[in-house]
Amino acid sequence: MKLILSEEQQFLKDTAQSFARDKTPVTHFRELRDSENAQCWDETIWKEMVELGWSGILVPEKFGGSDFGMAGISVIMQELGKTLTPSPILSTSVLGVSSINMLGSDKQKDDYLPKIVAGELTTALAIDEGNHHDPFAIETTAIIDGDHWILNGKKVFVVDGASADIILLVARTSGKSGESNGISVFAANKDTTGLNITKISTADSRNYANIEISDLKLEQSALLGEQDLAGETLEKILDLGRIAISAEMLGNTEEAFEVTVNYLKERKQFGVQIGSFQALQHRAAKMFCEIELTKSAVIAAMHAADENSNELERLSSLAKFQAGETLHLVSNEAIQMHGGIGVTDEYDIGFYLKRARVAEQIFGTSEFHQARYADISGF
């Protein structure tokens, strides 16, 4: 495994970079935040992403996608992360596609994947139920009732849950909370009776929902793949999500750092550029080191996913941990080094801090992944 990008991956990264710079600079996010747009991402921009093929990067060719892999989608996420571009890529093109593709039957793939590729359908993966990410702590139940499934429970903090057409519900069909066995995934149309979706308002001004599930009645065909057996695959799907968001967080970090270093070169106090102060230089240099480590962890994880490496779990945890730690550090230092204007709403740098903390939570904090890494490694 070489820790570099192929020519095609580099090309995709360059395309995404131009896209973000030209079409969705940070002002785009600011406008969305200040608008009445409840879904927090822009329909026209998403259509353009779809036209570029980004919705189908993880979709096999026979269902209309490009099968370009995690490296492909990760470099796009990284570039979009630089300008805080909101889009349903994570919820739909990574998590939705992977769930359907890795769990679903051929018929289900045929039903959903081409529509996702065409941009006609967005999805959300509803998994967490508590205050912290804990993938097997599933108490939402699904029981068979004649020729239907009946689901009851709740989901919280569902990424893009407030806009998705299809909600992918992780439910327990047997066993007890905490067990990997007995987990199943169901696809439900957002308008189905018994599914009560409430948008929540978060610091990063993006799209999340809490979902109440009460006597939700689903056809048997709503079950993705096999009953009880989704646990292991779900971990892998989550790992892909973790890698993708790590890439986005790397992009957040790179941009916040660059903006800050540029500020150190511009801002003058005591008659000199503040970047000439060693107290700031050394902190900047240490951040540079952590960013380099993050780049390596992210690129290793995305290649591991594409190569089906048995190191995927460890590397995905390493990537999410390192990306989280580094973004945490850089988003705090960025504010401090900007001084007064850093804490004003008028200046963009604060957006990175607010996005940072939310992204750190998604699919497991650094603490979660540190514990997971230790367990996998046998420490």
Add this chain to the structure above:
Amino acid sequence: MEHLEQFRQEVRDWLEENCPPSMRTPMVPEEEVWGGRNAEYVNPESKLWLDRMGEKGWTAPNIPKEYGGGGLDRDQTKVLHQELFRINARQPLNSFGIWMLAPCIIEFGSEEQKLEHIPKIIKGEIRWCQGYSEPGSGSDLASLSTKAEDMGDHFLVNGQKVWTSYADKADWIFALVRTGPKEPKHNGISFLLIDMATEGVSTKPITLISGKSPFCETFFDNVKAPKENLVGVENSGWTIAKKLLQHERNFISNFGLAGGGTGSGADVVNIAKKYLGEVNGQIANLTHRENITLHKMKEHAFGLTLQRSGDEGAKASAASSMFKYYGTEHNKDRYELMIAAMGNKGLGWTNEGFSDDEQAITKAWLRTKANSIEGGTSEVQLNVISRRVLDLPN
């Protein structure tokens, strides 16, 4: 690729025939080979192994064949290392000549110097030491004052160097000397090669907080060094000096990886399990376990960064400062974690009450404190990153 696999087979066959049995066992400190005129070989197979590898040029695989190197490209070198690793082959030769000097002579030296010095380095015939720091010139290396006066056919060298590793065992020294006392400090330095057997050269060992050390003070008292031993142009030695430091940093940064560089080779996780106990196969104390996990994750990401840098084909550059800074700080952290996990067993000095392994860790812990000082302090590395990579103002 096919060509590479063929090369792998050749390497494998050659090693099978030429790597002596005892050279496939873990290295013991007293059998480490540094070569040189006065080398003593505790194990005769060490000498045999060095001679065979030196003859192949594989002690310096990527140096061109005409200077006695292996003439291998990057991929072939990687294959060679993999095959050596596969049979647990010992390092045939430790050498500042190979790690630091040879790449600089290749880049800056004359053809005569290349032909004279590099083959002897590669075969381990001549052992080199590094004359950089002086009592008054540590981090501010360019303020050095050891002077070399132009006497026509030779330089007359007077002054003192400090922290010269193994100066008492080395045959030659590559030294920074001041040839232009009136020039601005960076512009009056030359890079000079001096035979340690020359009259007027003397050395004195330094004892460190960890006990005995390879470090020495080196004195030059009216030492005559022939003009042909000047590398590059007179008064432009600082450029070579900086390049050599990058090679040194790249080498030292490997200390950041478990098993690399100065240390006892002990793994912090195993140490913690042994001295803190295990519960269900896990380090019993959760606070230690957490600290060690953090450390291991950073190490993993750092190792991937070294790998990425290699894959990107990055040349020695300002990034070497990052590796030097991070690697050495990480290595210090490792030994702090290790002695913390060992409790009162991590503080032994002699064998009264402590095993050899325990004392070795205590000594290694103290030795690591120099890692972030030698070869440029951590603070200097952070300065280099700030100025050269981030382009922050002076």
